[in-house]
Amino acid sequence: MTRARSVPAVIPVVPPLLALAASLAGCAAPDAVLGGVTQAVTLTEVTNFGSNPGALKMFTFVPSGLPSGAPLVVVLHGCTESASSYSTETEWGNLAGRFGFAVVFAEQESANNSLSCFNWFQPSDTSRGQGEALSIKQMVDNMKSTRGSDPARVFVTGISAGGIMTEVMMATYPDVFAGGAVMSGAPYACAASLTDANTCQMGNVSHTPQQWGDLVRNAFPGYSGPYPRLVAFHGSMDTTVAPADLQQSVDQWSNVLGIDETADVSETFRTATHKVFRDAAGHSRIETYLISGMGHALTVDPGTNPDQGGATGAFSEDHDIYSSFYAAQFFGLTAPPSGDTTPPSATLTAVAGSDTTAPYAVTIDTTALGNGSHTLAARAFDAANNAGTSAAITVTVQNGGGGGGRLETFSSSSGPDNPGWTLGGWTLSTRDATGTPGSRSITATAAPAFNTVTRTATWSGLALGAAPRLSYQRQLALSDANILASAGLSVIINDGADHVVDSKAISGFTSYSESSFTARSNLDLSAFAGKTVTLKLVVTASDSSSTVTSATAVIDQIQIQ
Known part of the structure; x- marks a missing residue:
């Protein structure tokens, strides 16, 4: 059970406003599968699909033998990405093969935007009948005429710049799209120029739900038909497109769909707060997933269970939720013909x-x-x-108990409970995983200044039994300030040589944090059975070009069984 990575935030060598507009990300290539096992997918480029005023490229994946009348999903990548790279991370082709629908991947060209971002902030590309929006609509028209795609089951999804462009398509072509899935996006028309992009991305555009809704209604004046449903995924620690943008999207689309902004369901689902907003008949119209500790990223969940998939990569992180699957489920693409x-x-x-x-x-x-x-x-x-x-x-x-059992709870302010500790650059902290008054944990921060900093604590003289396992509680805050930076925690067993038994690391302008203690349970130490070893806790951060990168770890409740 592996689970996903983060979308790149800002490219530091670009001017700030362009970088912010460019921080919206993801794209690549899979094929038909059985169950949750991915096979390679080959994308096919389609040319001459229309007048193409936005000068975009069109790629498709159509499962072999797909009948006429099948659904269609349009997928939009983020900045610095391509159709192929986002296909690989999202595995939309895999889902298409499993559940019987076609996929279109629209691709931006660098001639239109130097960082290959869809121009979500440019009215000439975000208005009905114009630019990139019309090009994407023409791709749908092509699929209807050549593949017989069901006009009532056309959906759109995207991440970051592609996520905001997803809401553009929902607003400008509500007569084309039945639903949208937005990853790390923002509401329609939150920016009308590149200079507005930063305000939008930080969630600082101030509108009432009515005003947000009016922006959508004004995108297609006189339209009286149904509007698309929305599912949105967002990281709670996103500093590129603020989580406030998620709520603004809810404000906008709840007003358009005629429902209130108060969730009917709010539950914890794996690493996310999942909310459901229903209409008067009890039907889900909007759903949101706010993923705890995730930055600007696509959440995937590699594995073989029916709801697992996606690939970790430069723009995707494992957060135990396969967003493409849950978007497809929201669209009704994973349901049997009965429609239950x-x-x-x-x-x-x-x-x-x-x-x-x-x-x-x-x-x-x-x-x-x-x-x-x-x-x-x-x-x-x-x-x-x-x-x-x-x-x-x-x-x-x-x-x-059994042979080799040891427990370290840092229960007092005087130091560790057990002998053999060398804290090095680690110190006692008042945070405690169990909430026991007066109990402690240990913490360390590595904050490089144009160099690499490492903090190491060791617990020596640990005699292991016949089937040893390691469990502990941790809380991490990792932040990389640029594409050359890295930060992380390594848990090491030394039996004369260092062996990493658990770790969490990030690199390349991203962040990761845990809002509360996270249990790391039952780590297999059988390779060291019967040995006397040293446990090492190593926090390290490296940054050769700034003083902003940092790595902080808090550790408690270390148990060796």
Whole structure:
């Protein structure tokens, strides 16, 4: 179970305003699959698809044997990207092969924008019947005439610059698109020039929901038909397109769709706060996923489960949610022909895996968990990929001791509980993973100034048993200031040589943070069974061109079983 990476924020060598407009990202190539296993996809370029006033390129993926009347998804990449690179990260071709729809990948050319961004801030490219917006609409027209795409099931999605362009297409062609999926985007018409882009991206455009809605209605005066539904994914730590833009998109489209801005459902789904905004009939019209700790990024979830996919890369991060799949599900592309959209029910007994046969009971192996409190919940999926979540329960795990068992809780202000520690550049912190009054953790920050800085704490003399495992709690804040910078945490076992057993690292103008302690459980140390080893906690950051990059780690509740 691997899960995704971040979209590049700003290219530091570009003038600031252009860089901000260019910080909107992602694109590449997959093929038809069975289950969740990806095969290579080849994109086909289509020329002469219309007058093409925006001078864009058109690429397609159509699964072999796809019948006429199938749905169509239009995909828009971000700055510095291509159709091919974004296809690789999103694996829309993989989903098309599984669920039977066609995909168009629109591609910007550097002659139109030096960083290959769609010109989402330029009225000549964002107005109905003009520029890039018309070029994208002509791609849809081509697919309808040559492939028989279902005009009632045409959808659009994109990231960053492509995400904002997605809302452009929803606003200017509501008669063409039935829904949109926006990754790290912003509301329609939040900027009308390159100089307005920064204000828009920082979420500083001040409009009421009515005013936001009027901008959409004015994009196609006199239109009285239905408007597209919206699903949006955004990082809580996005400093390129602020999370405030997510709420402004909700304000805008809720007003257009005639629903209020208050969510009917607000739940924690894996790493995100998931909200659902329904109409009076109870139908979902807007859904949002605010991913905790994610910056300006596409969230993917590599794996073989039905709802897993996507590839990590320069512009995508593993945050346990495959956004393309959940966008396709929102569009209704993953449902069986019956169109069942009723959420299944789930009853929790214990959770330790999955079961596909009633009564859906799973046995939990507590030795795979660290001692202490754990919250468990069940999530059920039906044949239409509708999901239901049980109420959570809390259980307390206390595994037996056994050879080599050690626990470090930093329970006092005088230092670590156990002998053998050398804190180096680490210090005691008042933050505590368990919330126990007076208990501590340890923390370190590496903040380079045109160099590399490393902080190392060691715990020596650890005699390991026959089947050793490591668990610990961490809280990270990593930030890279430019494309040459890097930052991260490494957990190392030394048995005469260093072996990295767990790590988190970023590089190239991105950020990563954890808003609360994150459990790292049951790390396999069997390669060191029976040995006496040293545990090393290493925070490092490197930046040869600024003093802004930093890496901070807080560590608590270290347990070796």
